[in-house]
Amino acid sequence: MDNAIPELDNIRSQLKSLERRKKPKMLVVDDEPDNLDLLYRTFRREFQVLKAESGGSALEILSQEGEVAVIISDQRMPEMKGTEFLSKTVPQFPNTVRIILTGFTDIEDLVEAINSGQVYKYITKPWDPNELKAVVQRAAETYELLKQRTEELRRAQAQTNLLMTLVQAAQESQSFDECFEPIARAFGENFSADIAIVQMLEGTEIAGARGIYAREGEAENWLADDPLVKEAIATGSIQVVVNVPADDKLAELAHYQKSDVQAHLIIPIKYREVAIALLSLQWKRPCTLREDELSTLHLCVQQAAIALTCTRYHP
Structure with missing residues (x-):
């Protein structure tokens, strides 16, 4: 993985601990x-x-x-x-x-x-x-x-499709609020998440526009009550728990039990080093993201930041 992305280092051990x-x-x-x-x-x-x-x-x-x-x-x-x-x-x-x-x-x-x-x-x-x-x-x-070759081709195509979707969302959305849902959907589908949320930030607080994607049914937005989210905002870095039931701090939280979420990844969407939104990816199974997928995620989040900023200030 690219060593220029230090905020990803803290989850390598978690990913490796799940590998069997x-x-x-x-x-x-x-x-x-x-x-x-x-x-x-x-x-x-x-x-x-x-x-x-x-x-x-x-x-x-x-x-x-x-x-x-x-x-x-x-x-x-x-x-x-x-x-x-x-x-x-x-x-x-x-x-x-x-x-x-x-x-x-x-x-x-x-x-x-x-x-x-x-x-x-x-x-x-x-x-x-x-x-x-x-x-x-x-x-x-x-x-x-x-x-391996098939997977490399699939990942390359998926990354290209995701980047195209982000650009398209910025170009075609009629208003700032409208661009959140297609961005959430693009991330959710690309990373096979059960739930994906793109949530606007106002300073260090969750507020404003949001987009929610759910693979099945509807999804509740409980990010404001999640300690993982608070840590991501405070540190400005990616936070992830790959196996919620094994985490003493999260396993007993009502919103995790209610939603059956077993893995949760939060990454700040930053423009010029300022967090303007959050991306939440949730899985109802232990997380299986590889390190190369995390690098792709980081790249696409940067593109999402540009898309959101362009749409907000140049509708």
Whole structure:
């Protein structure tokens, strides 16, 4: 993270304390129970292994569990062939890496599947455990790389969209009060918050215009009673609690209990080092913002400050 943003340093430890190294998910599909058990025992230490005895059952598991890093599927199965099953997973899970197990020569199906990108590699039965482990390790690394690149593109696009929305809000709002709601919505949607509030400040007091975004239903604005907000105003720096139920000072507050908010981030919106408004992002789950997202947030808050100032003094 950019070391020029010292006010973000105080939340690094909180974010890291929530990180848990989770085992990547793997789905193994084979109509022979012995093979399923063998694959499970082989990979259970490095992966969270899901098992299915047919392509149809595997599709049901994916619909419930979501994306997995690696799929290992037998080719010859009664209901549908492995290549047919794997082809059905491509549209929804393009980053998943697929491996086929085959005990016979079915060159046409395998070549077509590999050439179309549906299969990363095929392994012949009976397989060599060390070879299979090596292939799966490379497959998992490939998945992480694909996932990282996809996420980088998504973040870049999201940041561009957010900045465009902020500029558009400043240009199109008919009055100063009207620009708050679209700015709150833009931040809320971009950072997957359940609630987002942009609140005007008058000096060091909460007052004036506000914009409120709620993913579902309506949201109550209780910022004036929140000690986290008071700290943000007093220090002029970002404040965040990533897990409210674990925070003794906040867990017992009525507004947190009533709203089910489990994570709350407050950042002053400053123009020329003077706080003119506050941005509140609230989640009904522990916060999962990464450090790069916090840097994006800081950049976009600076743009929001310019948008609010321009709209206020040059309507």
